[in-house]
Amino acid sequence: MAGYDRNRRVVWRNSVLSGTVKFKQVRQFVASGLVVLGVAGCTALPHRTGIASTGSAQPLARMTVATPDLDHDLLAQMLAGELALSSSDLKAASQAYGKAMMLSDDPELAGKATALAIAIHDPDAAQRAIDRWQALGATPAQLAQARAELAVEQGRTDEAQHQLSLLLATGDKDAWRMFGRVLVGSRDAALASSLLESLATPDRLPPDPKAWLAMSELGEQLGRHAYAQQVADGAMKRFGTAETYAWAAQLKLNNGDRTGGLSLLRQAQVKDPSNIGLRLTYASLLGQSGQYAQATRLLEKGPQNAQTYALRAALAANAKDSKTLEQVYQQLSHAPADVRHASAYLLGQLAEVLDHKEEALKWYDQVPDDDDHAFDADLRSAILQQSLGHGVEAHQQLAELQTDYLDQPAQLRRAYEVDADLYLREKRYAEATNAFSHALQVVPDDPDLLYGRGLAYAEIGKIDLAVADFRRLLQIKPDDIDASNALGFTLADAGRDLPEAEKLISAARAAKPNDPSIADSWGWLQYRLGHLDQAAQVLRSAWQSGKDADVGVHLGEVLWKQGQHEQAQQIFDQVRHMDPHNVSLQETLKRLQP
Template sequence: MAGYDRNRQVVWRNSVLSGTVKFKQVRQYVAVGLVALGVAGCASLPNRAGETPASSPQPLARMTVATPDLDHDLLAQLMAGELALSSADLKAASQAYGKAMRISNDPEVAGKATALAIAIHDPNAANQAIGRWQALGASPAQLAQARAELAVEQGQTEEAKRQLSLLLASGDKDAWRMFGRVLIGSRDAALASSLLQSLATPDRLPPDPKAWLAMSELGEQLGRHAYAQQLADGAMKRFGTAETYAWAAQLKLNNGDRTGGLNLLKQAQVKDPTNIGLRLTYASVLGQSGDYAQAAKMLEKGPQNAQTYAMRAALAASAKDNKSLEQVYKQLSQAPDNVRTASAYLLGQLAEVLGRKEEALKWYDQVPDDDDHAFDADLRTAILLQDLGRSAEAHQQLAEMQTDYLDQPAQLRRAYEVDADLYLREKRYTEATDAFSHALQVVPDDPDLLYGRGLAYAEIGKIDQAVADFRRLLQIKPDDIDASNALGFTLADAGRDLPEAEKLIAAARAAKPDDPSIADSWGWLQYRLGHLDQAAQVLRGAWQNGKDADVGVHLGEVLWKQGHHEQAQQVFDEVRRMDPHNSTLQQTLKRLEP
């Protein structure tokens, strides 16, 4: 239901339960300061021209300007209260505002003192603040809300009910919103739900669908599902708006009635076919049911925005419908400027999926710096640059990112990791180890980084360093199957600690019996142990299952050692066709055919 929740109007910040923030900052209280400055200025007026100063002091010269002590300095107390709030020290803020309200004639200050006293559970201070607020002209609705909050806080059910009834009878246009705020802020959910059901009844609710839906939503949040459904059904019957149908649908979906929920969503969408939020919600539920085609067809009609295009792309991708992806890409690339800008990252992704790498680069370049996907767009740019044979530009892009995100560890780590991964793809293993090492300085003992660096170390023959990384990884994650396999293979390939290697690879094989890479490790270990027939059998199975170049090289070497040179050469030839520059093959052939 996420699509509708973001757009529908029945949400707390826009419903009858919302309102202005209680602790609104009071910016300036400077009357006392201005008066003091005015009097002080009078004490230094110049003499009239030509007059000689009298020897006796003037009256103003003897005048002393009274400076209030801290407890009676309104500006000081207000500043102290705001500073305490900025530090989340509600007790200190309450004390400061309690002093401020006694010397201020501003009802807003008293109202804030009331809210703070209730927030820190101080009934005495709250009652004093309410009294001061009343004296300064608080409205009956404001006073009833505050007294209701205090009663609910103290568990006084009858008093809370009485004050809430006064609030609803006050005639205040925001009475139901204030009513909801009292209950949603309660620490006693049972009391709040009891008050809700006894007071927010269909015969008392105003003829406003928003109030009905807000009380229904509050009931759902408080666990009164039957009450919530009663109000939702009543609102749907009485008002018949798309919004009431949509909320009733959501309740049915929450309770597992997908058929009923879909039926009501369909009716809601018919009542307001241009409502993008409803269309997104309906499409989302259809998609969750696997009905991608119907969801996409429904979304194609009516107004489009960045969200509809994004969901249409997601539905097409889930259905593996490249034709629809092409259609979404074409339409989105011709959408209004604001939609294209908001969807630049999606356009880049679609271009990639459709194999248009150069176009993808252009779209990623248009992702705004303040977009949530700006970092990901930069990463994808680097990867695409390498795919297009522009490796130097790719690494330059990542170097710039490493500078730009120097103060953001998560992004910095990722930039180094991608840099290292690109070096691995280029078989530039020394540079890869350096990039992994930089990343590990940012996030020490990161399992993925240790694994990557261990692989790179092994490729350049730094076996001790590789083993150290894999051992450290297994200390952190003892059940990491890939790490067990990597350490076992590294030891076997180096011909050292073969009993440990056998134990490690056997554990990995038991966990993933059908994994070709683990089968390759096991077969290679058998070769190192001199079990040529067993090695050939295991490696042949792994080769047939995966056709991995390195597995083929291992199988070819075993066959060669068995004297099956023709079979070995056939495997080597197939590896050469798959990967003409495979370094493992070249080294193996040099060793077998000196």
């Protein structure tokens, strides 16, 4: 056994299970075969007259096969242990391997029994297993590790320190790794920390930077930040590698010293400029500090991979730098095939942001089915299809997603929601309500879905259903400002429950005093209440702050009712220019100009 390993998930060779099965099959075949041979022997020989019936039977007929009982069947115990492990029954596995080690000369079995006994906190079984392991030839390092681990488990500090000292004194090439395993597996963090700081001192650590970094990392995990930093600084000064600088930088960042951490990362990157991981880490921290240009310059130099392109794109997007986004897109489009393949979703996103819609569709189509972004790519493709005038294809693609992800609620909900949103854009409100309803069957009482369906119901005049959805939403989220505004406007537009509408819109207006949509609701409510001058004032302000078609229709109607037909007609003309097919405008003009 190459080193004692008390891993909670005990793993055996694949041959153990398969070998056991083959053994049982052979044993059964041999036993049954002997019976057949005995019968055949008796029937094949002619009956000899004159010989007493007490003559001796055939030798094979008398033969028996010794079958050991299960407690003394090595492979049966190994199989029992393996089955117990597969069921996470460590106690049963420990018992089985404890028996198996006594039936075998294989030290590996004793090592496994030791690990299991310690894992279930059975010191007596662990000691028996260690003694058996020693008898079968465990190395001094393996024994010292096991005894140290048992001592740590029992809280015997002096014995643990003694055994760990013996472990390190063996000179085993894996001694420090084994030392770390003992402490990592301890349930007593204080004891583990004490042993670490007393034994893993800079003057005792080997001339190997990996050992220094491992002990520093262990100290950090145990909450001994000062020790971790001391060892990290010592490794940095002694070895001066990029890895030691990077780890020392990480510790400073963990402890809130951003300036010191960035300084060390910069030095690490200088020491190994081709190290992509270092460049990514340093550039990411620069980006978090708002130093987008410096981070971008750092990433542009040296080797490129999918991660560097992704971070460069993110930095450019945060900086709203469309020129750099275009540059990254062009470079990534011509990168090696493996990089493009891994970056297909990113390429689709970049193409979409840069308004290269047809190219975006091609990239999204290349996202592999096993990619984490495969579902998102299909959603984005459907949205792009609709924006390009291919609504039928968009809804067809979403229908396929709804079938493919029928057993995955999160994805299924999103597929229905996007389908509903596209129907809203197309002003196909009945289909939108159906899609929202399907989504609500997947995630009942989802606030966003209730809000969307309420809007769709209102658009097709199903006011009671719209009001019911908005009321339910406000029961779930009483402070939802958009829902308050939507319910208030729906009531006001229908000319019903105006006092309640006034209360709802007033609350929304207080929360978002500069929101044009809420101002529109308030102005329309004033119109329904007969306050034409106040309605005109509020709606005119909302119209001027942002030329929204629905606000314009409302303002035009109020002006018309005030007798200001010319001004109203000017507003209507502007709305028609903005949205030639605006349904609200068409219905309003029919009422006002029959």
